[in-house]
Amino acid sequence: MGQVFAQETVNLEMMHRIKNEGMRNSQIQDLSFHLTDFLGPRLSGSTNLRNARNWTAEKFKEWGLSNVKIDTYGEFGRGWDVKKAYIAMKEPYYAQIIGYPKAWTDGTNGLVSDEVMLIEISSDADFDKYRGKLKGKVVMTPANLTVNPAFEAEARRWTDEELENRKTIPVGNMPSRWTPEQMAQMRTARELDAKLNAFLLEEQVGLRLTGTRGSFGTVFHTRSGSFSTDKKVTVPEMEIAAEHYGRIYRLIKNGKKVSIEAEIDVQWLDDDYAGYNVIAEIPGTDRTLKPEIVMLGGHLDSWHAGTGANDNAAGVVVMMEAIRILKALDVQPKRTIRIALWGEEEQGLYGSRGYVQKYVADRATKEKKGEWDKISAYYNLDNGSGKIRGIYLEGNDMLVPIFEKWFEPFHEMGANTITRRSTGSTDHVAFDAVGVPGFQFIQDPIDYGKGYHTNMDVYERMQFGDMTQAAIIIAAMVYNTSERAEKLPRKPW
Amino acid sequence: MGQVFAQETVNLEMMHRIKNEGMRNSQIQDLSFHLTDFLGPRLSGSTNLRNARNWTAEKFKEWGLSNVKIDTYGEFGRGWDVKKAYIAMKEPYYAQIIGYPKAWTDGTNGLVSDEVMLIEISSDADFDKYRGKLKGKVVMTPANLTVNPAFEAEARRWTDEELENRKTIPVGNMPSRWTPEQMAQMRTARELDAKLNAFLLEEQVGLRLTGTRGSFGTVFHTRSGSFSTDKKVTVPEMEIAAEHYGRIYRLIKNGKKVSIEAEIDVQWLDDDYAGYNVIAEIPGTDRTLKPEIVMLGGHLDSWHAGTGANDNAAGVVVMMEAIRILKALDVQPKRTIRIALWGEEEQGLYGSRGYVQKYVADRATKEKKGEWDKISAYYNLDNGSGKIRGIYLEGNDMLVPIFEKWFEPFHEMGANTITRRSTGSTDHVAFDAVGVPGFQFIQDPIDYGKGYHTNMDVYERMQFGDMTQAAIIIAAMVYNTSERAEKLPRKPW
Structure with missing residues (x-):
């Protein structure tokens, strides 16, 4: 000792x-x-x-x-308050949607009511399909949101064994989680995603719908807009519950018309x-x-x-x-x-x-x-x-x-x-x-x-x-x- | 055999x-x-x-x-479609609320925007406190909604043992789940609740908020209105997520002013x-x-x-x-x-x-x-x-x-x-x-x-x-x- x-x-x-x-x-x-x-x-x-x-x-x-x-x-950077947020499906029938504006997203300037367009971009060439057609439109992009039943408890406390395991420290280099091929694919996907964001902004899209992980009415969220003081305008964007996102996505993929109505009103704070x-x-x-x-x-x-x-x-x-x-x-x-x-x-x-x-x-x-x-x-x-x-x-x-x-x-x-x-x-x-x-x-x-x-x-x-x-x-x-x-x-x- | x-x-x-x-x-x-x-x-x-x-x-x-x-x-009986439903908290700050009209509830005739009044009725005498004061108002009644973490899995399959147990049949009289005292209490509570419903209707309340079981954005729901063909008008009523109900309730109980804005538009179907x-x-x-x-x-x-x-x-x-x-x-x-x-x-x-x-x-x-x-x-x-x-x-x-x-x-x-x-x-x-x-x-x-x-x-x-x-x-x-x-x-x- x-x-x-x-x-x-x-x-x-x-x-x-x-x-x-x-x-x-x-x-x-x-x-x-x-x-x-x-x-x-x-x-x-x-x-x-x-x-x-x-x-x-x-x-x-x-x-x-x-x-x-x-x-x-x-x-x-800039402050941002939500003054109003509302979204619902209008066709094929009225249904409330659980959805939230992404942080620092722009407002919609009143109620948007329109058909939802599914934008599928898998390569640079795909942008041309949509160019000039998106002004003021409501768009969504595909997401792979899997929702499974919770066969394991969602709340837990550490067991004595788990706590003991937390004392061990791995020695030597940790193997990479990703292969070089996977990393290249991820980079390409990220680049395409950045291009898509710029494209939607340039096209002056009216509202973008994004799915999130979570289920049963729980919605994970992030930011899409920017708090940077250059006051860059961003596309209004809402994150909606995985199940509601899935419903709209499946309807469109099955050739059914989906229209929504939505409103985002935000207040920018530029005084401090x-x-x-x-x-x-x-x-x-x-x-x-x-x-x-x-x-x-x-x-x-x-x-x-x-x-x-x-x-x-x-x-x-x-x-x-x-x-x-x-x-x-x-x-x-x-x-x-x-x-x-x-x-x-x-x-x-x-x-x-x-x-x-x-x-x-x-x-x-x-x-x-x-x-x-x-x-x-x-x-x-x-x-x-x-x-x-x-x-x-x-x-x-x-x-x-x-x-x-x-x-x-x-x-x-x-x-x-x-x-x-x-x-x-x-x-x-x-x-x-x-x-x-x-x-x-x-x-x-x-x-x-x-x-x-x-x-x-x-x-x-x-x-x-x-x-x-x-x-x-x-x-x-x-x-x-x-x-x-x-x-x-x-x-x- | x-x-x-x-x-x-x-x-x-x-x-x-x-x-x-x-x-x-x-x-x-x-x-x-x-x-x-x-x-x-x-x-x-x-x-x-x-x-x-x-x-x-x-x-x-x-x-x-x-x-x-x-x-x-x-x-x-009567058919009933929801044409629009929206609810959010306005004070002390704007917050979206997950809430749904109860089935066969009446509409609000446009946007309701008002302070929420907590109506606490524990005996017949309590009604007088509110009589004549509720016309067009937004009210809520206390609910005891306990939300606990899920330390057990929420999804499961029957085990062989559980299936075997399902074969057994209890012999003899089952003990009552409730004592006579509990049953009397429940009857009194039900009677008071029926009086409350009639009172709120008579007072022409603008909107009633009810909490429901469920958590994490999942809202259980029922009906409050009636599909009976005598076309009885019912108080507009929304069931809101337990956590959102809890927030409003706690704020009011702590002396803070809560106001909400809400709209329910419904269509009654009387053709068949x-x-x-x-x-x-x-x-x-x-x-x-x-x-x-x-x-x-x-x-x-x-x-x-x-x-x-x-x-x-x-x-x-x-x-x-x-x-x-x-x-x-x-x-x-x-x-x-x-x-x-x-x-x-x-x-x-x-x-x-x-x-x-x-x-x-x-x-x-x-x-x-x-x-x-x-x-x-x-x-x-x-x-x-x-x-x-x-x-x-x-x-x-x-x-x-x-x-x-x-x-x-x-x-x-x-x-x-x-x-x-x-x-x-x-x-x-x-x-x-x-x-x-x-x-x-x-x-x-x-x-x-x-x-x-x-x-x-x-x-x-x-x-x-x-x-x-x-x-x-x-x-x-x-x-x-x-x-x-x-x-x-x-x-x-």
């Missing part, structure tokens, strides 16, 4: 107090209601996200946190192109360690057709609750504790990367900035509302004995897996990329994969019991990091 | 030919497309159901079936109140047995927001395919084979009961009519598109050795469970009720329970491989019944 391990101590009385505060005075459910039902979907740049920044900042002030600010990291993070602190109290920082956070933005509940109101609520617990306990931390609610994560980690670029380090030039050697750790939550089962160490071997010790008081809550593995796609990578310890926790998946990035990522998806556990553990991790004699050991950068 | 069993013979060459025709020339997928995507939802009395009657009758003629007719059994069944035959060829009849069928009508795929386009398609197989094989049956596609099953077995009343027997007076001693058996399919695993005998012990023999050639297709048990709620009970053998098969559930009576009961739910098996087995059962020396043995009536 090495010296590092021997040094680690855990203030068990504080762990006990954190558990009590988290269990007895939990604000999880009320915060969840406000972040989802009340504030609504929080697409980057949208009015709702602006409201969410203000609301969370006010809540931090109400709790007595310090240095609360809505902090810009630079430019993001900046991106923002919401920041608040519990100032450190140790004369020496006070300038050092322990960070926790999650992204405040979401996609637009649900209310961004599991992705990522859940992470925001848990992190807010964690800092609320520490503030309520008046912990007087040695280091400063700082929460950050990131903007624009869904469009490419803008908020966290912008913060890192502004305050921590330049990833490209390796230039270190003021906070680079101040931040001990950044803790992130962004894998839904499932409880914490452990933590990914991003390959940092030196942390194993520390975190093993820190997790001990939470074994009975189901959290005991310390893995050297890395995990991707959340805001912690912005910190890890510049050598500052950044972490995402191992969370039970529940039905995260079924609902995230869909119209059904809403309040009902959130597991409040799980989130209560997560807030307690994160409060503990943040507290331990703030009190530790040294900052957490780092990988070389 | 008794004499009855010894008498049963199966024409294995014909079984082989039926399997071949069903497997090689299956029309299952094309019929399924037409019954769902093309014809659309087929609510009792609707234009789509009229189209479906005509289309299936034409298909029977095309196949060369005899005595094809669209046969009225008497009056059903009759109900109909579609009938077609392969005439019998045996001089003596030709007047006797073997019947097969399923209900053609459905609910209105999906396309009535598993309930019950599936049953219709399988039965159509079964008779197509027999016609294609030119089987020259001894007895007449008659298919019936019933109308108005979802509103209370109108079509099959109407047929029985007209041609078979009067259930109340026990008066026997012309077909009572002619019909050997009626086979029904109405439990989705899952394959056949066996058959319910409705307590008819005498059939065990017969059906055991007839199922033998299909054991390898998964069908080998003959249970004396009864099953309810499908058109076979109309025949069983007057002592004529009527049967529903044991079918694999797949995800029937998740999708039936919902907006998502559509083409994608149908399992074509399963339906192919079912059509083969039913063709065989019908053939065996037509060729048997005697009609099937009956229970006393």
Whole structure:
């Protein structure tokens, strides 16, 4: 047993107090209601996200946190709000369609009512078949959407065996998922798709219908338009439920006429192109360690057709609750504790990367900035509302004995897996990329994969019991990091 | 081994030919497309159901079936088509809502745009709080809709053990599901609900929002309005997704203002109140047995927001395919084979009961009519598109050795469970009720329970491989019944 391990101590009385505060005075459910039902979907740049920044900042002030600010990291792009969206089939009979405008798509200028044209492009030559014929038309392109019955449970928790497996790390080169031939085919398809997008725009198509994965009324969604400030106009585009897409597609392929009526009304917001993070602190109290920082956070933005509940109101609520617990306990931390609610994560980690670029380090030039050697750790939550089962160490071997010790008081809550593995796609990578310890926790998946990035990522998806556990553990991790004699050991950068 | 069993013979060459025709020339997928995507939802009395009657009758003629007719059994009621339906939340922010008009609800006379009022009635005294205040308003009533993650698979097939269990029959009185206290509470709640419905109508409410079970965008639905020919006006009512209902409810309960905009436009059909069944035959060829009849069928009508795929386009398609197989094989049956596609099953077995009343027997007076001693058996399919695993005998012990023999050639297709048990709620009970053998098969559930009576009961739910098996087995059962020396043995009536 090495010296590092021997040094680690855990203030068990504080762990006990954190558990009590988290269990007895939990604000999880009320915060969840406000972040989802009340504030609504929080697409980057949208009015709702602006409201969410203000609301969370006010809540931090109400709790007595310090240095609360809505902090810009630079430019993001245009805001976009949906003012109205409607789509239905008119022929061969009237039928409502579940469909949503893709993010940043343009409006239709009123109700469009027209036959649906199926555009089948498999080579460059196919464009000529349609050239000059699509102005104002409703079009759809083929999609291969397979919908199968769910013979396996759609929600689950990690088993002990699966958690144990998450500790193993593959050694050696991973085989490529694709053959060179497959990769060439995919490249060709992508190029053709880009040409198709340009063609539809040039032809001034009135509305494009796209199918999405998901089934039974759940619609996954993305963006088609652009938030770029050059104000490029995009074709109005709606993503519709796989089954409704399939119905229209099959009818047309069988020679039946399909007509639809649809309307998209959007509002562009061009008064402020900046991106923002919401920041608040519990100032450190140790004369020496006070300038050092322990960070926790999650992204405040979401996609637009649900209310961004599991992705990522859940992470925001848990992190807010964690800092609320520490503030309520008046912990007087040695280091400063700082929460950050990131903007624009869904469009490419803008908020966290912008913060890192502004305050921590330049990833490209390796230039270190003021906070680079101040931040001990950044803790992130962004894998839904499932409880914490452990933590990914991003390959940092030196942390194993520390975190093993820190997790001990939470074994009975189901959290005991310390893995050297890395995990991707959340805001912690912005910190890890510049050598500052950044972490995402191992969370039970529940039905995260079924609902995230869909119209059904809403309040009902959130597991409040799980989130209560997560807030307690994160409060503990943040507290331990703030009190530790040294900052957490780092990988070389 | 008794004499009855010894008498049963199966024409294995014909079984082989039926399997071949069903497997090689299956029309299952094309019929399924037409019954769902093309014809659309087929609510009792609707234009789509009229189209479906005509289309299936034409298909029977095309196949060369005899005595094809669209046969009225008497009056059903008013037809009702949805011409437009739209609903969205306007405040605190714009959000699309998944919602459907309840069947036979009235229209809104254009776009309604108003704050949602929560009406909480727990006793007679509560009505006074709202009297005179609801004219033209949008109201909702509390609902207790719990949405949980699906930790168990939502689709499944019967295991061998479960099938074996289906053979057992409980002996003795079943305990009541409810205590007398619970039953009294339920009665009081029902009475209060009836008063509420009358109150809202009297107050001329503009639109009522109701939550439904289902989740993730799947909406179960029912009727609120009436198809009765007294043309009673009903309050416009929409059933909305549980999560969207929950959002509005929680916002109001937390003191936030919610406004919505919605529109329902409906068309009432008052030109024909009759109900109909579609009938077609392969005439019998045996001089003596030709007047006797073997019947097969399923209900053609459905609910209105999906396309009535598993309930019950599936049953219709399988039965159509079964008779197509027999016609294609030119089987020259001894007895007449008659298919019936019933109308108005979802509103209370109108079509099959109407047929029985007209041609078979009067259930109340026990008066026997012309077909009572002619019909050997009626086979029904109405439990989705899952394959056949066996058959319910409705307590008819005498059939065990017969059906055991007839199922033998299909054991390898998964069908080998003959249970004396009864099953309810499908058109076979109309025949069983007057002592004529009527049967529903044991079918694999797949995800029937998740999708039936919902907006998502559509083409994608149908399992074509399963339906192919079912059509083969039913063709065989019908053939065996037509060729048997005697009609099937009956229970006393």
